[in-house]
Amino acid sequence: xxxxxxxxxxxxxxxxxxxxxxxxxxxxxxxxxxxxxxxxxxxxxxxxxxxxxxxxxxxxxxxxxxxxxxxxxxxxxxxxxxxxxxxxxxxxxxxxxxxxxxxxxxxxxxxxxxxxxxxxxxxxxxxxxxxxxxxxxxxxxxxxxxxxxxxxxxxxxxxxxxxxxxxxxxxxxxxxxxxxxxxxxxxxxxxxxxxxxxxxxxxxxxxxxxxxxxxxxxxxxxxxxxxxxxxxxxxxxxxxxxxxxxxxxxxxxxxxxxxxxxxxxxxxxxxxxxxxxxxxxxxxxxxxxxxxxxxxxxxxxxxxxxxxxxxxxxxxxxxxxxxxxxxxxxxxxxxxxxxxxxxxxxxxxxxxxxxxxxxxxxxxxxxxxxxxxxxxxxxxxxxxxxxxxxxxxxxxxxxxxxxxxxxxxxxxxxxxxxxxxxxxxxxxxxxxxxxxxxxxxxxxxxxxxxxxxxxxxxxxxxxxxxxxxxxxxxxxxxxxxxxxxxxx
Amino acid sequence: xxxxxxxxxxxxxxxxxxxxxxxxxxxxxxxxxxxxxxxxxxxxxxxxxxxxxxxxxxxxxxxxxxxxxxxxxxxxxxxxxxxxxxxxxxxxxxxxxxxxxxxxxxxxxxxxxxxxxxxxxxxxxxxxxxxxxxxxxxxxxxxxxxxxxxxxxxxxxxxxxxxxxxxxxxxxxxxxxxxxxxxxxxxxxxxxxxxxxxxxxxxxxxxxxxxxxxxxxxxxxxxxxxxxxxxxxxxxxxxxxxxxxxxxxxxxxxxxxxxxxxxxxxxxxxxxxxxxxxxxxxxxxxxxxxxxxxxxxxxxxxxxxxxxxxxxxxxxxxxxxxxxxxxxxxxxxxxxxxxxxxxxxxxxxxxxxxxxxxxxxxxxxxxxxxxxxxxxxxxxxxxxxxxxxxxxxxxxxxxxxxxxxxxxxxxxxxxxxxxxxxxxxxxxxxxxxxxxxxxxxxxxxxxxxxxxxxxxxxxxxxxxxxxxxxxxxxxxxxxxxxxxxxxxxxxxx
Numbered sequence: 001x002x003x004x005x006x007x008x009x010x011x012x013x014x015x016x017x018x019x020x021x022x023x024x025x026x027x028x029x030x031x032x033x034x035x036x037x038x039x040x041x042x043x044x045x046x047x048x049x050x051x052x053x054x055x056x057x058x059x060x061x062x063x064x065x066x067x068x069x070x071x072x073x074x075x076x077x078x079x080x081x082x083x084x085x086x087x088x089x090x091x092x093x094x095x096x097x098x099x100x101x102x103x104x105x106x107x108x109x110x111x112x113x114x115x116x117x118x119x120x121x122x123x124x125x126x127x128x129x130x131x132x133x134x135x136x137x138x139x140x141x142x143x144x145x146x147x148x149x150x151x152x153x154x155x156x157x158x159x160x161x162x163x164x165x166x167x168x169x170x171x172x173x174x175x176x177x178x179x180x181x182x183x184x185x186x187x188x189x190x191x192x193x194x195x196x197x198x199x200x201x202x203x204x205x206x207x208x209x210x211x212x213x214x215x216x217x218x219x220x221x222x223x224x225x226x227x228x229x230x231x232x233x234x235x236x237x238x239x240x241x242x243x244x245x246x247x248x249x250x251x252x253x254x255x256x257x258x259x260x261x262x263x264x265x266x267x268x269x270x271x272x273x274x275x276x277x278x279x280x281x282x283x284x285x286x287x288x289x290x291x292x293x294x295x296x297x298x299x300x301x302x303x304x305x306x307x308x309x310x311x312x313x314x315x316x317x318x319x320x321x322x323x324x325x326x327x328x329x330x331x332x333x334x335x336x337x338x339x340x341x342x343x344x345x346x347x348x349x350x351x352x353x354x355x356x357x358x359x360x361x362x363x364x365x366x367x368x369x370x371x372x373x374x375x376x377x378x379x380x381x382x383x384x385x386x387x388x389x390x391x392x393x394x395x396x397x398x399x400x401x402x403x404x405x406x407x408x409x410x411x412x413x414x415x416x417x418x419x420x421x422x423x424x425x426x427x428x429x430x431x432x433x434x435x436x437x438x439x440x441x442x443x444x445x446x447x448x449x450x451x452x453x454x455x456x457x458x459x460x461x462x463x464x465x466x467x468x469x470x471x472x473x474x475x476x477x478x479x480x481x482x483x484x485x486x487x488x
Numbered sequence: 489x490x491x492x493x494x495x496x497x498x499x500x501x502x503x504x505x506x507x508x509x510x511x512x513x514x515x516x517x518x519x520x521x522x523x524x525x526x527x528x529x530x531x532x533x534x535x536x537x538x539x540x541x542x543x544x545x546x547x548x549x550x551x552x553x554x555x556x557x558x559x560x561x562x563x564x565x566x567x568x569x570x571x572x573x574x575x576x577x578x579x580x581x582x583x584x585x586x587x588x589x590x591x592x593x594x595x596x597x598x599x600x601x602x603x604x605x606x607x608x609x610x611x612x613x614x615x616x617x618x619x620x621x622x623x624x625x626x627x628x629x630x631x632x633x634x635x636x637x638x639x640x641x642x643x644x645x646x647x648x649x650x651x652x653x654x655x656x657x658x659x660x661x662x663x664x665x666x667x668x669x670x671x672x673x674x675x676x677x678x679x680x681x682x683x684x685x686x687x688x689x690x691x692x693x694x695x696x697x698x699x700x701x702x703x704x705x706x707x708x709x710x711x712x713x714x715x716x717x718x719x720x721x722x723x724x725x726x727x728x729x730x731x732x733x734x735x736x737x738x739x740x741x742x743x744x745x746x747x748x749x750x751x752x753x754x755x756x757x758x759x760x761x762x763x764x765x766x767x768x769x770x771x772x773x774x775x776x777x778x779x780x781x782x783x784x785x786x787x788x789x790x791x792x793x794x795x796x797x798x799x800x801x802x803x804x805x806x807x808x809x810x811x812x813x814x815x816x817x818x819x820x821x822x823x824x825x826x827x828x829x830x831x832x833x834x835x836x837x838x839x840x841x842x843x844x845x846x847x848x849x850x851x852x853x854x855x856x857x858x859x860x861x862x863x864x865x866x867x868x869x870x871x872x873x874x875x876x877x878x879x880x881x882x883x884x885x886x887x888x889x890x891x892x893x894x895x896x897x898x899x900x901x902x903x904x905x906x907x908x909x910x911x912x913x914x915x916x917x918x919x920x921x922x923x924x925x926x927x928x929x930x931x932x933x934x935x936x937x938x939x940x941x942x943x944x945x946x947x948x949x950x951x952x953x954x955x956x957x958x959x960x961x962x963x964x965x966x967x968x969x970x971x972x973x974x975x976x977x978x979x980x981x
Contacts, residue, residue, distance in 0.1 A: 389659070391633065392626045398557075404667070405559075408674040413693060416670065420663040427659045435652070439643050473558060 004053045008062050008075045008128050011043045011050075011085065015121035023114045033100045036113045040089070040096040043124070047082070047089040054082040055477060061130065069191040074130030076192070079481035080267075084127040084259050084338065086478075088252055091342045092120045094457045095251075098350050099244040101453040103357055106152045106242055115152065119145035119248065123256045131191045132180050132268070135260060139176060143169045143224065146253050149245040150237050161236035168223050168233045175220030182213035192268045199269060210269070214279055217264060225257035227283075227320060228290030231313045235297075238309035243353025246305065250312045251346035255338050258319055266323075266486050283324035288418055290317030295425035302363045304352050307429060308345065311388060314422060315341045322403050323486070325415060330406025331483040337399035339475070340387070340468060344396060347384040347461035351377050354454060359447045364433050369442030371434075374449050378437050380462040385430040387465045390423045395468035494551050496564035496617040499535045499574070500627070503528040503610035511603045518598070522589040525602040529585055532613050533578035536571060543571045544971075550619055560669075560679055562626070563619030568972035569819065572965065573743050574616045576823045577736050580830050581609050583946035584735075587834055588728035590942040591841055595726060597641065604637040608732070611635075615740045621669045621679040621752065624744060628665060632658040632708070635737060638729040639721045650720035657717045661707030665744075668700035672752060681747055684979030685754025690761040694753070698763050701748045702770075709741025709800045712774040718797060719781075723789035727837020730789060734796045735830030739822045742803040746818070750976040755810045767808030768899075774801030775902055779909035788836045788848050791913060792829065795872065798906060799825045805899060806887050812977045814890020819969040821883035828868045828880060831950035835865040838943055848917055852924035858938050862921050864951040869914035874907045877958045882966060 018039035025032035054060060059078040063069070077085075099116060106112045122145060125138035147169065151162035184190060186206045187198040203210050219230070226234040234254075238246050265279070294314025301307040315337070322334025354377055356362055359370060371378040387396035400419060407415035449455065468475070506528045514521040539549060543566055554561035566574070585605065592598050611634055614627025636658070640651035671693050673679050676686050687694055703714065710718040718738075722730050745767075749758055758764050778798025785791035799821070806818025838861045839854060840846055855862040871878035884903055891899035938944070957963055 392629050401557075401560075401670070405670050405673065408670060408693075413671070413696065416667060420667050424656075424660050424663055428656060431652075431655060435640075435648070439640060439648060471556070473555060476558065 004049055004060070005062065007046045007050050007053075008060060008077045009064060011046050011089070012121050012125050012128070014039050014042055014046075015117050015124065019114045019117035019121060022117060023110050026108075026110050029109065032110050032113060036117065037093075037096055037100060039117060040093040040120075043120075044089040044093045047086045047124075050077055051082040051086045051478060054079055055481070069131070070189055070194055073134055074191060074193075075128045076130035077128050078485055079478060080259070080263070080335075080485050081127045083335065083478045083482045084256070085124050087339045087342055088120065088123050088127070088256070091251055091346055092116075092123075092248065094460060095244050095247050095346060095350070098247070098454070098457045101451070101456075102243065102353070103450075103454075105244075105357075107154060108152070112149065112152050112242075115145050115148045116244070116248065119149065119253070123252060126256050126260050127263075130193070132183065132195065132264060133190045135263070136173075136176060136180055139224070139257070139260060140173055142253065142256065143173060146249060149248065150241040152245070153240065153242045155240065157236070158240040161233070161240045165233045165237045168230075172220040172223035175216040175223070177220075179213040179216035179220065182209050182216070186210060186213075192263070196268050196270055203269075211277060214265060214269065214277060217261065218279060218283070221257045221261040222286075225254045225261070226313055226316055227286055228293055228313060228317060229286075231290070231294075231316075234313060235306050235309040238312065238349075239303065239305040243350060243357075246308075246353070247346040247349040250309065250349055251342040254312065254316055255319065255342065258316070258323070259338070262323060262486060280324050280326065283320055284415075287317045287320035287324060288415070290314060291321065291418060291422045292425075295422050295429070299425065299429045301429070302365055304356070304362060304364055304433065305349070307364070307433075308348055308352065311426065311429070312341075312345060314426070315345070315388075318399070318403060318419070318422075321415060321419070322406060325403075325406050325410045325412065326487060327406045327409035328483055328487055329402050329409050331486050332479055333399050333402030333404075333406050335479050335482045335486075336402055336472070340395040340399045343461055343464050343468070344384045344387045344394075347380060347458060347465065348388070350461070351381045351384065351458050354450050354458070355381070358450055359444055361444075364436055367433070367436045368440045368444075369437070370444060370447060371437035372442060373444060373447040376449060376455055377458060378434075380455075380458040381437070382434050383462045383465050385434055387469065389427045389430055393466070393469050395465045395472075397469055398472045494549065494564075495535050495539045496549055496566050496619075497551060499532040499578075500564070500610055500614040500617060502531050502535075503606050503613060507603050507607040507610060510606055514599045514602065521599070521602055525606055526582065526585050526589065528606045529578045529581035529609055532609065533575065533582055536566070536574045536578060539566055540571065543568060552619070557622070557626075560620070560622040560673060562623045563680060564617050564623065565619035565681065566617060568968055568975055569743070569746065570616050572819065572968040572972060573739065573822055574613065576826050576965075577612055577616060577739070578609075580736050580826050580950075581612075581732065583949060584728045584731050584830060584834065587731075587837075587943050587946040588726075590940045591728055591837060592726065594841065595641070597643075600637060601641060601726070601729075604634050605729070605732070607634040608638060608737075612737060612740060616743060620681055621672060621747075624747070625662070625665050625669050628708075628740065628744070629662050631737065631740065632662060635729075635733065638732070639725045641726050641729060642724060644724070646720075647724040650717070650724045654717040654721040657707050657714070661704045661714075663704075664700040664707075665704035668697040668704060668748075671697035671700070679752075681751035683751065683975070685750065685752055685757055687753050687757055690753070690757050690763075695761065695763070698748070698753065698758075698761075699766075701745070702766065705741040705744045705748070706770065707741075709738050709745070709804070710774075710797045711741075711770050711800060711804060712777050712797065715774070715778075715797045719785075719790055719793045722793035722796070723787060727789075727833055727840060730793075730837070731830040731833035734793060734833055735826045738796060738800055739803075739826060742800060742807070742818070742822060745804065745807050746815075746976070749807055749810075754979075755977070759810055764808050764810050767804055771801045771805035771808055772899070772902055774798065774804065775906050776801075779906045779913075783909060783913045785913075786848055787846050788839075788851070789833070789846065791848065792832050792836060795910070795913070796825075796829055798910075799829070799872075802883065802887060802903075802906075806890060809890050809894045809896070809899070811890040811893040812973050813886050813893055815973040815976065816966075816969050817883050817886030817888075817890055819972050820879075820886060820966055823965045823969065824871070824879040824883045827950050827953050828871050831864055831868040831947055831954065832872070834943075834947045834950070835861050835868070838939055838947065841943070842939065851917065852920045855922040860938055860944055861947065864947040866918050866922065867951045867954055869918055871954045873910045873914055879954050879957060882958055882963070
């Protein structure tokens, strides 16, 4: 058995290297596609190995170039990082496949692949970064790549949306950088581990600096992860992007920034500090507002992709809620939801993209009878939608169960009620989608299913929805360890 | 591994598997499809019948799967109560499905009806044979959601509207149950049904949980004011589905309430916290309004649906009184109402199937044309009014005795008043159909038999049960109801 020591950095390096080679292969499209998929596959395998290794042997620390902290750059792969990077690699592999086989939506295919690779590399970097400045660098890369994969569609709406996203995201980066500077001022370190040790002493001496840093960080990363009311860029951006980009952005990218926030705010600043500041209460309120407002806005949408985008706002609220309730089960629920929302939202965005491409319909009210024309695609959409509502037997139920139990554990029954209320609202906006598609007159007899290669990712994700809904115990150890890291 | 092969699990899993099998074979052979759809309830019925001796001997069947969906896990059990209700459900389902194989011939989308009827059966059996609240909740959701497909079967705009109302309310009810279930888990650390209940102290969260249960089960059982979906959803469904909805599925709400009162909270706890009063008030309102509104309905199926609302009030009354005899009445009424209401719906369905007449005023003189159907209807209606020795009388008798045990004359009067109203809305109907003059259409009289046997036989069997069961030396359903109520009150299995 070869050593896995270098595996974490390899994951980032493979993706980055591929990102720079793929654009050169414009003339050799097949090779470019093979390289694109190959890189994704290789990284997925590595992330499985890393996750297994972390479960067996505990946290892996990798010093880039052999330089140890405080001078060198460290990658720290604990259970949290291993888990999230597993989610990123598996979901992005499915999206890679879709991007390769689905009908073209963008002009420069190789450029698009390169941007996706860059984004994925940056996401892995964010979750594994051991020092806060590298984290910032990866956040910047991913923000720019995320903006680019929206604009790449080239329509007026998508450029407008990506421009708005760029400006808000840049503001967020500024906030993040400022908070990093403040923390560096107080501690003299950028390495998260050393920072935490120093903060235990110095936080009491400079309370104002730490408080300001935390505030800027929450706002900075809050903008990027679309925490209500900082979400205003999201619906346009996610609704107007190409299908694969929407899936990537809604399914993975927003969550990576939440992970970054958790890594800095919880695991670096430390729980004691966190309890002293009102940030937790503020996050609870914002998360609750996100859940309610996201659902209410989603109800009034007729455009399917905008509906899905607003639903993401609400679902991001679930994750924040779980992390800020802070009981063991609530955090487990939030950790679950990172995976489960990634699965179901990716599924829905891809499937809806397929439907829009095959039929040309973008609105729910136009879908009459399409369920009979595209049975497999709509079976997948139905599963995804049931899971979003949290019907037992689907994955969405598991995170709802843990979050609601967690809210009760935290002694806050009102949040359990809120979670359930939000499920009811999701039912109100997701069920019309299914009902319109299956019942009523058949309006579009000419619409057909896409090729099997395009449907494969949908089917894989739909099976995952069922699988985690019925036997979540497979991933439970990793989720437990992750939650322990956060709540310790 | 062999745990899966035990009766309660099999009675749930087999219909679930048959759902998939029917879905796969139905495009090749409609005969096989119909046969499998009838087979599913038959197997569940026989399996439960097979465990009858064991349960009667006082042994509770219990199987646990803690590894499925941690931290709550799943479990299945059969005791007196679930045996009785399970037998009733699967038996009525069997008869209704036989009836449906003929009735649905005229309908479209049959390939959707049979699989979903079977899936709904799986959900209903799961609800009844569940050994804990969480399993109960899971199957409750399965049943409620797959029943949606049965309700909107006709796909008319009004069916879709009624279906949407049902869907939203049923999900709200499911969420209330979900909240209550996890709240119970939070309080007690377990959700497994236990004799005498397991919530030691009725705290604030427990009271919230109780009301959440009441809302969740109230929506399912059609308790006023949560009944609003019922009078719209039951009439728009195809008649066999209406029979299942009104006759069988409503009862799962009442069944759940019995479990919650006696096996989760414990009746002393409920009484101590004064929670029984809320049930009694709701029951009284439901009995009165359900019966009163039924009088004003012109559409036969809507009249029957409102009558169901009133009858569910009887059952809630029997639970809320917290008296053994009242509970016997409630449990027996689960059986009695299932038999009566499904025969009424099947008879009404037969009339609509044959003549297309949905309005009561059009039914004059139907008795000459459809003698057997109308006799079945008459027997069931008289039983609803509570004429001895029909089944409806037995439950009313026990309920009245239970009210007296509780020292409450008011409820006896309410029961009498309700019987009076039942009489008002059933008797003129019977009179007109049996003895009234047919409006016109004399020329249409044909020599063909009244109905195919597949539709007649289930109705006749149900009518025979209504007439004969209390003439037996020992009424088997009443016997089981007595044992169940006794066990629930003694706090044993």
